[in-house]
Amino acid sequence: MTAVYSSKVDLQAREKALKILYEKFREVLKSIMDGNPPKLVIKKRTLSNTVYDPEKKLLLLGDATFERSFLDLREARKFMQTLLMASIIYESLTNGEYPTIRDLYYRGKHTIRYRKLPSKAIGEENTWEEQSESDSVIRDIEVFTNVLREEMLILSKEKGKVVGELKIRSGDDVIDLSKMGHGAYAIEPTPDLIEFVDVNAEFVLVIEKDAVFQQLHRIGFWKKYRAILVTSAGQPDRATRRFVRRLNEELKLPVYVISDSDPYGYYIYSVFKTGSITLSYESERLATPQARFLGVMMTDIFGSDKLRKKPYLTEEERKNFIIKAKERDIKRAKELREYPWFKSDRWQLEIDEFLTRKVKLEIEALAGKGLKFLSDRYIPEKIEVGDWIV
Amino acid sequence: MTAVEEGFKAISPAEFFYKNKELAGFSNPARALYQTIRELIENSLDATENYGILPTVKVSIRELEKIPEGGYYEVVVEDNGVGIPPKYVPQAFAQLLFSSKYVLRQSRGMFGLGAKMAVLYAQITTGQPADVIVAPIKSKHIYSFKLKIDIKENKPVILSFSVTSNLHGKHGTLVRLVTLGDWSRAKQRIYEYIKRTAIIAPYAEIGFRDPEGNYILFERVIDKLPPPAREILPHPHGVDIETLKDIIRAKASKPIVETLKESFQGVGETTARRILEEAKIDPGKKSGELTDMEVEVLVKTMKNFKDVKPPRADYLSYLGNEIITAGLNKVFEPEFVYATTRKPSVYEGHAFIVEVGLAYGGKVPLVEKPLVLRYANKIPLLYDEGSDVVIKVLNESIDFSVYEIEFPAPLVILTHICSTKIPYKGVGKEAVADVPEIEKELENAIRDSLRELRSYILRKRKEMEEIEKAVTIAKYIPEVANSLSKIYKVDPREISVKLLEILNSRLKTFKIDDLSNVVV
Ligand SMILES: Nc1ncnc2c1ncn2[C@@H]1O[C@H](COP(=O)(O)OP(=O)(O)OP(=O)(O)O)[C@@H](O)[C@H]1O
Ligand SMILES: [Mg+2]
Numbered sequence: 001m002t003a004v005y006s007s008k009v010d011l012q013a014r015e016k017a018l019k020i021l022y023e024k025f026r027e028v029l030k031s032i033m034d035g036n037p038p039k040l041v042i043k044k045r046t047l048s049n050t051v052y053d054p055e056k057k058l059l060l061l062g063d064a065t066f067e068r069s070f071l072d073l074r075e076a077r078k079f080m081q082t083l084l085m086a087s088i089i090y091e092s093l094t095n096g097e098y099p100t101i102r103d104l105y106y107r108g109k110h111t112i113r114y115r116k117l118p119s120k121a122i123g124e125e126n127t128w129e130e131q132s133e134s135d136s137v138i139r140d141i142e143v144f145t146n147v148l149r150e151e152m153l154i155l156s157k158e159k160g161k162v163v164g165e166l167k168i169r170s171g172d173d174v175i176d177l178s179k180m181g182h183g184a185y186a187i188e189p190t191p192d193l194i195e196f197v198d199v200n201a202e203f204v205l206v207i208e209k210d211a212v213f214q215q216l217h218r219i220g221f222w223k224k225y226r227a228i229l230v231t232s233a234g235q236p237d238r239a240t241r242r243f244v245r246r247l248n249e250e251l252k253l254p255v256y257v258i259s260d261s262d263p264y265g266y267y268i269y270s271v272f273k274t275g276s277i278t279l280s281y282e283s284e285r286l287a288t289p290q291a292r293f294l295g296v297m298m299t300d301i302f303g304s305d306k307l308r309k310k311p312y313l314t315e316e317e318r319k320n321f322i323i324k325a326k327e328r329d330i331k332r333a334k335e336l337r338e339y340p341w342f343k344s345d346r347w348q349l350e351i352d353e354f355l356t357r358k359v360k361l362e363i364e365a366l367a368g369k370g371l372k373f374l375s376d377r378y379i380p381e382k383i384e385v386g387d388w389i390v
Numbered sequence: 391m392t393a394v395e396e397g398f399k400a401i402s403p404a405e406f407f408y409k410n411k412e413l414a415g416f417s418n419p420a421r422a423l424y425q426t427i428r429e430l431i432e433n434s435l436d437a438t439e440n441y442g443i444l445p446t447v448k449v450s451i452r453e454l455e456k457i458p459e460g461g462y463y464e465v466v467v468e469d470n471g472v473g474i475p476p477k478y479v480p481q482a483f484a485q486l487l488f489s490s491k492y493v494l495r496q497s498r499g500m501f502g503l504g505a506k507m508a509v510l511y512a513q514i515t516t517g518q519p520a521d522v523i524v525a526p527i528k529s530k531h532i533y534s535f536k537l538k539i540d541i542k543e544n545k546p547v548i549l550s551f552s553v554t555s556n557l558h559g560k561h562g563t564l565v566r567l568v569t570l571g572d573w574s575r576a577k578q579r580i581y582e583y584i585k586r587t588a589i590i591a592p593y594a595e596i597g598f599r600d601p602e603g604n605y606i607l608f609e610r611v612i613d614k615l616p617p618p619a620r621e622i623l624p625h626p627h628g629v630d631i632e633t634l635k636d637i638i639r640a641k642a643s644k645p646i647v648e649t650l651k652e653s654f655q656g657v658g659e660t661t662a663r664r665i666l667e668e669a670k671i672d673p674g675k676k677s678g679e680l681t682d683m684e685v686e687v688l689v690k691t692m693k694n695f696k697d698v699k700p701p702r703a704d705y706l707s708y709l710g711n712e713i714i715t716a717g718l719n720k721v722f723e724p725e726f727v728y729a730t731t732r733k734p735s736v737y738e739g740h741a742f743i744v745e746v747g748l749a750y751g752g753k754v755p756l757v758e759k760p761l762v763l764r765y766a767n768k769i770p771l772l773y774d775e776g777s778d779v780v781i782k783v784l785n786e787s788i789d790f791s792v793y794e795i796e797f798p799a800p801l802v803i804l805t806h807i808c809s810t811k812i813p814y815k816g817v818g819k820e821a822v823a824d825v826p827e828i829e830k831e832l833e834n835a836i837r838d839s840l841r842e843l844r845s846y847i848l849r850k851r852k853e854m855e856e857i858e859k860a861v862t863i864a865k866y867i868p869e870v871a872n873s874l875s876k877i878y879k880v881d882p883r884e885i886s887v888k889l890l891e892i893l894n895s896r897l898k899t900f901k902i903d904d905l906s907n908v909v910v
Contacts, residue, residue: 033888073859084870086873087872112865112909115910116861223450
């Protein structure tokens with residue numbers, strides 16, 4: 001019996017992940033014992049196999065697969081690494097551990113000593129050199145088994161934070177997210193093991209910038225407007241995205257996203273909504289197709305005749321707050337313009353506006369105009385009138 | 391100005407070569423010692439293999455006294471050849487330009503000079519006579535001579551002669567000379583010469599004791615002799631005025647048509663008559679009555695006569711694939727060996743055959759350009775490499791990269807030209823002139839061999855790639871087996887064995903017998 005303390009949900013998650021790993025890799029053992037060259041058939045994680053599903057409005061992994069055969073000279077090393085990683089994950093699941101991807105890297109790293117032929121000179125090779133190599137096979141295992149790393153209780157750094165009138169069970173504790181003082185609840189790396197106990201909110205507001213999140217938290221925005229306030233502190237990690245998705249899906253709360261008004265900000269929103277290109281295999285569970293882009297929009301800054309929309313900033317304020325777009329911003333905007341999930345009229349209008357004006361604006365600028373403006377006018381008004389993009 | 395009367399005089403061949411020793415390769419003590427050894431060894435090999443005897447040759451050099459320019463050496467070469475009839479021994483060893491090889495038959499010797507030059511050089515540098523002991527084949531007696539050369543007269547001087555009985559039925563010849571030499575400077579060449587002789591004559595046993603007391607024995611590795619060289623009539627295309635005059639003088643009373651039929655290969659009644667018709671000579675005319683004009687026209691006609699069979703080559707003594715590869719294997723233990731013998735070809739009325747052997751890898755040293763072993767009528771050619779036809783062909787016509795050979799490479803190229811007449815560049819027999827026909831045959835033979843080597847190299851490269859592939863995969867087997875055993879609690883050794891079986895079943899040219907050969 002393991003002396004390690006473990007919560008019930010963890011135990012269940014472990015059982016489930018162990019079972020799937022066991023089933024999926026059994027094929028390899030069987031084919032070896034039958035005298036056939038072992039191989040793994042895995043979906044390709046390439047850009048060309050990343051497809052946008054307009055129905056589900058998600059970036060998904062396509063159906064193209066590749067064979068990782070042990071007898072294939074180019075794949076032999078990766079095959080070995082994949083099995084090595086599978087066995088390490090399997091063992092840590094059995095032992096009730098919570099490894100990080102770095103732990104897994106160190107645990108599997110060792111030197112293979114072999115004899116080169118025909119010279120018989122001794123050669124040395126590490127099972128993997130860089131962590132990027134072991135990370136890569138972790139992704140392969142996620143795709144191959146259809147089990148995400150969180151579900152295999154692999155931890156990563158916590159980045160996302162949340163506050164609001166929400167009670168959750170994490171492990172064996174119930175936590176009230178409205179009683180975090182000036183701090184906030186750090187979204188745990190395994191958000192699927194969180195149980196929602198009680199909620200009193202009308203919507204979820206996701207702020208890309210941590211600083212603005214703190215400002216809104218301090219002035220009690222979430223209390224006043226009955227919101228659950230979330231920040232991803234930059235590019236959202238997997239846990240934050242999964243958590244937001246659960247808030248939307250299970251608690252039926254609308255999700256609004258605020259980011260900088262530039263192509264990078266827009267893309268962060270789209271990662272919440274549709275998924276990311278590099279990790280498209282997770283979209284199905286991590287993306288929130290209903291997420292709404294609240295701002296900051298180009299048309300918030302300049303207004304729009306077409307939309308009969310007045311600008312939120314005066315001529316004077318614009319002069320002070322906007323920043324000239326750089327070459328790479330322009331280039332990125334042009335790329336964005338071609339992504340299928342930005343092909344809607346509304347988005348094209350925003351991007352075109354960016355490309356003609358060639359300026360950008362950070363959310364902090366709106367807070368700079370006045371925190372009250374941001375919290376009591378800009379946000380509630382836009383939600384009220386429905387000035388958001390899906 | 392007063393007119394000066396020039397003093398005319400004739401000198402004997404002995405006197406001529408006494409004054410021009412370097413022409414025959416006796417230019418200094420080191421070179422002379424080397425030349426002495428090779429002349430005697432070549433005579434021994436001629437006296438054995440041409441008569442169906444597997445050669446056994448014993449060579450020894452002993453230092454008698456050191457002097458500033460080198461030293462005095464006793465050289466002894468003994469063979470198991472047919473020997474020499476005693477009545478010819480004095481001339482064979484002490485009269486220049488006396489030979490049994492002045493006939494159209496392939497042999498190492500051809501000038502009637504070699505043995506005599508060695509005797510002459512010994513005589514003028516040490517004053518010592520040559521000892522020659524012969525046991526002619528099937529003779530009941532053994533004959534011993536002490537000989538000197540009368541240089542002025544070019545005549546043998548017999549200092550002593552004795553006969554003993556041949557109790558054991560031995561046969562062969564022993565020559566002993568005391569001569570000036572320079573062992574330290576000749577050493578490398580002499581060893582090289584003997585080694586190269588052993589390569590081309592793996593059917594010979596050659597023992598050598600050097601002045602430092604070292605003994606080296608090149609054992610016989612093959613019992614097969616090359617086909618013996620046979621004497622052949624000259625070919626009409628190879629005739630010249632003097633040869634023809636010699637012939638008609640010997641058959642003066644015969645009708646010229648008969649003389650032609652009897653004296654030339656490929657010439658029968660019809661051909662003889664057609665040649666004479668073209669030369670406008672009466673076939674019935676007595677050979678001795680031909681005018682100088684007629685002889686000249688006849689030679690021209692014969693040289694250009696098209697409708698005659700090419701010179702026969704079946705009387706040439708070539709080595710063949712088996713002997714060449716045996717020789718190369720014996721000395722180099724190469725990983726690849728190949729030999730080819732070209733079909734006979736002809737230059738200026740002489741048939742010749744070119745043979746090429748290649749040795750690659752194994753104990754062949756890595757060299758910046760191929761190690762070339764040149765031979766002509768089985769004689770190793772060591773000096774004057776730069777002016778030889780083989781080197782010309784290699785330098786001008788062969789691009790080794792085409793054959794996947796990158797230098798430094800472990801490559802030996804052996805070339806052998808055999809003919810009743812080798813176009814040597816000098817009587818020292820060190821370089822062959824660049825006759826276009828020979829050049830072409832050499833080029834073809836070398837290309838042909840290099841193509842074989844190329845496919846070997848490519849095949850081997852494939853094999854190496856497969857070995858590399860096998861190791862690349864095999865080294866991961868324990869890792870994969872351990873990983874699976876952790877999940878499924880199966881004995882990892884069992885998985886390893888299976889995986890190795892699967893890997894081996896996919897390998898074509900190479901198998902890993904045991905995983906411990908790869909994994910440490
Ligand atoms: N060891 C030997 N056994 C039998 N006969 C020999 C031996 N050595 C020499 N002779 C005979 O003596 C002759 C003269 O030898 P020598 O070396 O002087 O001339 P060669 O071999 O005919 O021509 P070359 O000058 O090209 O060597 C030979 O032709 C051969 O008949
Ligand atoms: Mg000779």
